[in-house]
Amino acid sequence: MxxxxxxxxxxxxxxxxxxxxxxxxxxxxxxxxxxxxxxxxxxxxxxxxxxxxxxxxxxxxxxxxxxxxxxxxxxxxxxxxxxxxxxxxxxxxxxxxxxxxxxxxxxxxxxxxxxxxELLGGRVRDKLKVCYPIFRSRTTEEAKANVDVVRRRFAQGFDAFRLYAGVNPEADEAFLDAVRREFGSRVTIKSLDFSHLLDWKSALRAAKRLMPYGVQLIESPAERNDFEGLRQFRTAVDLPVSEHVWSFRQLHEMIRADSADIFNIALIFIGGFGAARKAAAAAEVAGKGVLIGTTQELSLGTAAQALFGAGLTNLAAISDPTGPELYVDDVTAEPVRYENGYLLVPDAALPGIGMEIDWDKVERLRVPGFSWGAQKVANLQDRTVTTGGERP
Incomplete structure (x- = not known):
C-alpha cells in the first residue's frame, strides 16, 4: 500500500x-x-x-x-x-x-x-470523566451569565466544570460562590485555569482567594516556560498543579524542575498519537499523572483524544475534551457521545478512529482557507465574542 x-x-x-x-x-x-x-x-x-x-x-x-x-x-x-x-x-x-x-x-x-x-495497545477504560469549560468572566455580569451555562449543562448531565480564571478575581469569586450556593456538592470545580496570563505570584494570590470554593487542582499558574515560577507556585499550595505539554523540551524542563503534579496532554498540542504516548510514558516514569487536554476539537478529533485516553494507565484527573458540545455544528455523521458527564470511547468494533465523516456537512461548512477576522486579543484568549456565557 x-x-x-x-x-x-x-x-x-x-x-x-x-x-x-x-x-x-x-x-x-x-x-x-x-x-x-x-x-x-x-x-x-x-x-x-x-x-x-x-x-x-x-x-x-x-x-x-x-x-x-x-x-x-x-x-x-x-x-x-x-x-x-x-x-x-x-x-x-x-x-x-x-x-x-x-x-x-x-x-x-x-x-x-x-x-x-488496538494499534495503541488496547484499552483500560471505555469512558473518560470530562469537564465543561467556563470561559473567563471579565465582569460580574459575565459571571452571572456563566452561572446560567452551568445550569444548562448540568441539566444535560455535566457535573464537573473547568473555570478559566485570573483576569477578574471578584468576578471569579462571584461565579464560584453562586455555583456553590445553588449546586453544593452536586457540581465539581475541576480546576482553575490561569492560562499563563499571570506571573506565579499574582496567580498564587488569586488561587488562595478562590481555592476555598472546593477546587480540585490549579492549571497553568505561571507565565509560559517559567519552570521555576511554576515550581515555586506548586510548593506554595496544597492542591495538585497541572501544566499543558507542548514540546518535549518543555516536558523535560518541567520534570527536571519538579514543577507540576499532573501533565495536561492533548494530541493537538504535542503532535498526534505517537508524541502524546511518548509524553504520557515520560510522565509515568517520572511518577506524574496525566489528564487529557483539549483545544476543543470537533467530533473526529475528540474521538481520537478518547482513544488515546482509553489506554492510559496514569490518567489521574478529570479530563477536558468536550469540544463537540461547544460548537453549533460538526462534520461527522454522528457526534461523539457524552453520558452523565463522561465521554464515551468509540466502539471498539469500528475500524480506524471509528467516526464517519458526512461530506455534505463538510461541503456546507467549507471555506477557501484559513483566515482571520477582527478579533481582539481578549476574544482570542477567551474564545468568545458575546458578553459572557453562551447562546442557548
Missing part, C-alpha cells in the same frame, strides 16, 4: 459563544482505495497569522506520496523536521503534525480492520 494524495478541507464553525473556529479535515488517499481521515483542530488561536492551505496541501503531498502509511515512526520523525517544536503553546506545526498522524492511524486501522485503540 502506498500513499497517493493528501487533501485538506477547511471548515468554519461557530461556537455557542459566537466565536468562529476553523478546522482542517485531512484526507490521506492510497492506491488500495483506503482513505485515512484526520483533523487539524481550531486554527483560530494565537499567534494571529494564517497558513496557506493549498501550499500546505502540496507540501504534505510531496512529503507523503509514494510512502508506506504504516511507517508511522519514520513519517512522524520527518514531519517533526518539517514542522519543529518552538516551545509555544499554540504552535501551528503541532496542529499540522497531529492532523496527519490521526489520519495515518485511521488509515492503518481501516486497512487492518481494527480500531485504533
Amino acid at each position: 502506498k500513499i497517493t494524495d493528501v487533501k485538506l478541507d477547511v471548515v468554519s464553525i461557530p461556537r455557542h459563544t459566537g466565536f468562529v473556529c476553523q478546522h482542517a479535515i485531512v484526507r490521506i488517499l492510497t492506491d488500495d482505495g483506503v482513505t485515512g481521515i484526520g483533523e487539524m483542530s481550531d486554527f483560530s488561536h494565537l499567534p494571529k497569522y494564517s497558513i496557506d492551505v493549498r501550499d500546505l496541501e502540496e507540501t504534505l503531498k510531496a512529503q507523503l506520496a509514494g510512502r508506506n502509511p504504516f511507517d508511522l515512526i519514520a513519517l512522524n520523525r520527518e514531519l517533526g523536521e518539517l514542522y519543529p517544536e518552538t516551545m509555544y503553546y499554540y504552535e501551528k506545526g503541532t496542529f499540522i503534525r497531529c492532523g496527519v498522524d490521526i489520519a495515518l492511524h485511521d488509515l492503518a486501522g481501516k486497512a487492518l480492520g481494527v480500531n485504533v485503540s
Whole structure:
C-alpha cells in the first residue's frame, strides 16, 4: 500500500459563544482505495497569522506520496523536521503534525480492520470523566451569565466544570460562590485555569482567594516556560498543579524542575498519537499523572483524544475534551457521545478512529482557507465574542 494524495478541507464553525473556529479535515488517499481521515483542530488561536492551505496541501503531498502509511515512526520523525517544536503553546506545526498522524492511524486501522485503540495497545477504560469549560468572566455580569451555562449543562448531565480564571478575581469569586450556593456538592470545580496570563505570584494570590470554593487542582499558574515560577507556585499550595505539554523540551524542563503534579496532554498540542504516548510514558516514569487536554476539537478529533485516553494507565484527573458540545455544528455523521458527564470511547468494533465523516456537512461548512477576522486579543484568549456565557 502506498500513499497517493493528501487533501485538506477547511471548515468554519461557530461556537455557542459566537466565536468562529476553523478546522482542517485531512484526507490521506492510497492506491488500495483506503482513505485515512484526520483533523487539524481550531486554527483560530494565537499567534494571529494564517497558513496557506493549498501550499500546505502540496507540501504534505510531496512529503507523503509514494510512502508506506504504516511507517508511522519514520513519517512522524520527518514531519517533526518539517514542522519543529518552538516551545509555544499554540504552535501551528503541532496542529499540522497531529492532523496527519490521526489520519495515518485511521488509515492503518481501516486497512487492518481494527480500531485504533488496538494499534495503541488496547484499552483500560471505555469512558473518560470530562469537564465543561467556563470561559473567563471579565465582569460580574459575565459571571452571572456563566452561572446560567452551568445550569444548562448540568441539566444535560455535566457535573464537573473547568473555570478559566485570573483576569477578574471578584468576578471569579462571584461565579464560584453562586455555583456553590445553588449546586453544593452536586457540581465539581475541576480546576482553575490561569492560562499563563499571570506571573506565579499574582496567580498564587488569586488561587488562595478562590481555592476555598472546593477546587480540585490549579492549571497553568505561571507565565509560559517559567519552570521555576511554576515550581515555586506548586510548593506554595496544597492542591495538585497541572501544566499543558507542548514540546518535549518543555516536558523535560518541567520534570527536571519538579514543577507540576499532573501533565495536561492533548494530541493537538504535542503532535498526534505517537508524541502524546511518548509524553504520557515520560510522565509515568517520572511518577506524574496525566489528564487529557483539549483545544476543543470537533467530533473526529475528540474521538481520537478518547482513544488515546482509553489506554492510559496514569490518567489521574478529570479530563477536558468536550469540544463537540461547544460548537453549533460538526462534520461527522454522528457526534461523539457524552453520558452523565463522561465521554464515551468509540466502539471498539469500528475500524480506524471509528467516526464517519458526512461530506455534505463538510461541503456546507467549507471555506477557501484559513483566515482571520477582527478579533481582539481578549476574544482570542477567551474564545468568545458575546458578553459572557453562551447562546442557548
